[in-house]
Each structure stands twice: as structure tokens, then as C-alpha cells.
Amino acid sequence: MTTVQEHYAQVLADVYSWMFGGFEPAIRKNLEFFKQYNISPRESGVAIDLGAGCGFQSIPLAQIGFAVTAIDLEQKLLNELKENSGKSNIKTIQDDLINFDRYIDSKPELIVCMTDTILHLESKDRVNFLFQKVFSSLEDKGRFVITLRDLSHELSELERFITVKSDENMIFTCFLEYEPNTVKVHDIIYKKNGSSWKHKKSFYRKLRLSKQWVEKQLEDIGFSKIESSIDNGLITVVVTK
Template identity: 55%
Template sequence: MATQQEHYEQLLADIYCWMMGGFASGLAKNVHFFEQHAITPGGSGLAINLGAGCGFQSIPLARLGFCVTAIDTSEDLLRELQNNAAGLDIQTVRDDLINFDHYTTGRVELITCMTDTLLHLESKDKVRRLFEKVATSLETAGKCILTFRDLSAEVFGTDRFIPVQSDDSRIFTCFLEFEPETVKINDIVYRKEEGKWLLSKSDYRKLRLSREWVEHQLVEAGLSNVETKVDGGLVTIIATK
């Protein structure tokens, strides 16, 4: 069983933009998201992007005027972010996202942890510690934005097979195995090279976190104003200090 970091290094990092529909598409979705929720600098202007990947959130935030610290464990994805962020106020850091407070010198206005990054933490205790650090690090009226899949409800049979992305030369399918506190994610990628289909595969675990549990932990950590939206199993939470 691979760790989250190993899984990305071995399989996902080099296809991440592709599996998200392409760089331009991923960027446009987040530009729309931040516009829709009126996310603009109004305080310190400091933002932290946890699980920054190739820059789908960091780049739009920097273009809005935030000074962004982008944290991820993948060297390849951070390099891709840097290549696409020329001239923008973005500092990249390769580290575990729980250590984000090591790279701040004062209170921050915004902390984002999106696209299932929260589920990559190893335990619920670590999620609680993260939320405590988030609450401590945010300035008054600062916001924390989370998006993640609610995997608390188990699915069965063939519903556990998820088509992720495909084109003429690549096919990406995911198979889910539900465990009491986690879901084992089995990622299967076929690549067509010189007329032959080659298989790559890896597995890792994601946490099963319900919307209600996350909301409660945010309030317990000190983020009293919590707004939640659920759309097709995707949970979006904006919590304000």
C-alpha cells in the first residue's frame, strides 16, 4: 500500500492536469469558483493553498492579488506550478500540509484545502490538528475553504468502479474498497504506446469524512461561521473566523 505521496510520485503526478480535464479547464473552474464566492483580498492579503498541486487554486488567487504560499508534497506538481506562475506572487513549499504554519510569519486572510486534499491526511486526529492550526493562523474575518468528496456512505458492487478520464491514448479508472474509517483507492491507468496498451496501477487510502463531522470539528476549532453546500457528493465548506 502506497502512501499518498508515493501514489502521486508513482502514478498521478504526470497525469494530474490531464485527469482534471487539462490545465486551462482546471484553472477556469477555480477562477469561476472564487468569483462566485466573492473571494478577494480585504485584509492582510496572505493566502495559503494546501495541496496546491499544479496551481489550479494558487494561480487564480495570485491573479486576484493574494500573496500565496503553495504547499504540496509533489516536487513534480510544484515544478509545474512554478512554470505556469511566472511573475505571480507565489511561494512554493514542498512539505506535509499539516506543517503549513512553519512558513507563515503572521496571521493570514485565506487558507484553501480543496479537491479532496483533506482526505489525504492519515487520520481524523490529524484533521483536527489541522483545523486547530487553521483557526489559530487566520486573522479575524479570515476564511478557510474546503472541498472534498463525502465518502461516508458506502457504495456496493459495480458502483465502486469510477471512470475518471479517457482519450484515444489513455484510460483512467478507479475502484473503491470501503473500510471502516478509510476507502482504499485503486487507480488503474492504461496508456497506448506504439499500438499497445500498457498498464500502470497503484493504491492508497483516503479518509471517510462526513460533512457533519467536518462542520463540527471546524466549530470546535474556533471557526463559528460555517457555510456548506453539497452538489453531487462534492462538499464545499467556507468557514470564517
């Protein structure tokens, strides 16, 4: 079975910025997101970006004044982050996000885990273990931000075939295969090469987590304030220690 790390290395890393509509629009979108939730440095000024990828969260957080540690398994994406971050105060770490606490010298006031990253973990137990680590690591009144796709409701028949993005040179489609606790995401990317097309294909699994389940785990661990919403299938949860 292809692991998440292998899937990104073989298929997704090279097209990640493109499939989100380009680097700059993604940065602007997250600047607006952090502004909407009044996220700015107030105490330690330390932020941790779990599953940082190419920097869609890390760079805007640095722009608004945080000292950011960006953690991801895929070095290609971390290299892209470095290339686009200029002189921003961002430290990059190639490692499993679950090990984030090995790389912090002081308690952060913000930890983010966005854009489906939480769904890449192996099990609900692993998610809960991460939540506990986050709670223990944050300073008092520190915040934790999660965004994830709602895969708890099963699509059927042709709804499972999705065109992710396409242009004159590339077509990205996926097929979703539902299992009790996960979804097998089959990604196929066709890229134009002169007069012909070549393709890459691979699959990996994402967890099926509901908004209610995520909220319940965070509440049980001890987070005091939970703000959550769901918009067009995207769950956002912002909690305070």
C-alpha cells in the same frame, strides 16, 4: 502499503492536469468559485494553499491579488505550478501541509485545502489537528475553504468501478474498496505506446468524512460562520474565524 506521496509520484502526478480536463479549464473553474464566494484580498492579502498540486487554486488566487504560499509534497506538481504561474506572486514549498505554519511570516486572511486534499491525512485526529492550526494561524475574520468528495456513503458491487477519464491514448479507471474509516482507492492507468498499451497501478487510502462531521469539528474549534453545500457528491465548506 503505498503512501499518498508514493501514489502521486508513481501514478497521479504525470496525469493530474489531464484527469481534471486540462490546466486552463481548471483555472477558470476556480476563478468562478472564488468569485462566487466573494473571495478577494481585503486585509493582509496573504493566502495559503494546502496541497497546492499543480496550482489549480494558487494561480487564480494570485490572479485576483493574493500573495500565495503553495505547499505540497509532490515536487513534480510544484514544478508544473511554477511553469504555468508566470510572474505570479506565488512561493512554493515542498513539505507536508500540516507544517504550513512554519512558512508564514504574518497571519493569512485565507487558507484553502481543496480537491480532496483533506482526505489524504492519516486520521480524523490529524484532520482536527490541522483545523486547530488553521484557526490559530488565521487573522481575525480570516476564512478557511475546504472541498472534498463525500465518501461517507458506501457504494456497492459494480458501482465501485469508476472510469475517471479516457481518450484515444489514455484510460484511467479506479476501484473503491470501503473500510470503516477509509476507502482504498485502486488507480489503474493504461497509456498507449505505439501499437500496444502499458499500464501503471497503485492504491492509497482516503478518509471517509461526512459534511456533518467536518462542520461539527470546525464549530467546536471556534469558527463563527459556516457556509456549506453538497453538489453531485462534492462537499464545500467555507468558514470564517
